[in-house]
Amino acid sequence: MYSPKRSGGMATVRETIRRESANLTVSERKIGDAVLADYPFGALQTIQELAERTGVSAPSITRFVGKIGFAGYQEFQRQLIGELRESRSSPLQLKATEKLGSANAFLADYARRAAERIHEMSGSVPQEQFDRVLALLADPARAVFLLGGRASDNIAAFLSVHLKQIRPKVHHLPPNPEHWPDLLLSMRKQDVLVLFDFRRYQRDLESLAEIVASQCRPSIVLITDKWMSPIARHSDHVVALPIDIETAWDTLVCAIAFVEALIVKVSELNWATAKERLEAWDKLRLVPPGKPLEEQNDR
Structure with a gap:
């Protein structure tokens, strides 16, 4: 399962690729660049289509997504689709997952979150x-x-x-x-x-x-x-x-x-x-x- 974290929540695929760039091979870096060039849509295609577009083999793409923390290409794409949904979240959707904390100390808690x-x-x-x-x-x-x-x-x-x-x-x-x-x-x-x-x-x-x-x-x-x-x-x-x-x-x-x-x-x-x-x-x-x-x- 995908697990990279950062302060404030789960890291995006973009952040993870950039963080791991120094550890990638030349071919893997090429894949990462292609994903970032049209993010997130550049990887919302089949693995064969991404391989053809980058000139890198499908097994290399599988190794790439594994190196940045995914169990496979499908999980990699699920994360990207999830990010797309988050990017379109309205207050109606966010209300379902909000964490207001103590009502008696809401202002102090909100100020702490803002400072964070x-x-x-x-x-x-x-x-x-x-x-x-x-x-x-x-x-x-x-x-x-x-x-x-x-x-x-x-x-x-x-x-x-x-x-x-x-x-x-x-x-x-x-x-x-x-x-x-x-x-x-x-x-x-x-x-x-x-x-x-x-x-x-x-x-x-x-x-x-x-x-x-x-x-x-x-x-x-x-x-x-x-x-x-x-x-x-x-x-x-x-x-x-x-x-x-x-x-x-x-x-x-x-x-x-x-x-x-x-x-x-x-x-x-x-x-x-x-x-x-x-x-x-x-x-x-x-x-x-x-x-x-x-x-x-x-x-």
Whole structure:
């Protein structure tokens, strides 16, 4: 039986393949790369079809799935299908498996779980990956475009509001897709598109990523979960964050923490320029910081 674990739950096949990559032979690594290139659909075919596509024998595929912890190819595929189901889980399905703990101490218990997820994120997102995303967002030569899904667009808006105070050329795409072409026409290859998409992924965001990747070709940064939004196949950088907190509702606490860390570091990388922009920004506000609203209204 498949048993690899990690903090916060069962490891995905993707995580397991990457963790075991150093122990794989050249042929096995080829199989792993093929699975990851179109995850999870790349392995939801017969073993003969996967062998033909990779140029590796069926027995080699059997050895590969055994090396990463599966009893056979069928168990390997069952795990992938299970991940697909999890990626589409709604609060209605999650309610059946939630673990609320003590009602008298729910807030304290929830805070503990949230802290555990943030700690998990600190171990699962490499510093090098954070630095690569940071470099893109901090580069003043690049315009930054942001958008999220039904709930996660609030995080995209939160990031855009802060980035706009720190640096120019930051654009939060409007929710109506009919208004996207105006901004996409200004998008250049050196620019950055940041998309937030968590499970029960949105088809319109995937379509946007597909169009942008083929026609505008900026750097696409995807912030998603361990099951991976389909946008990943169009993305240059994919940040997978923990969201399962054992309730009917997924948590976005890690997404907020990740975004806040980016905001802090973007401002610090060129504080002199950021300080100058913040000062100019405050002078143009209707109610400058420190001035009572009543005094402003008396003018």
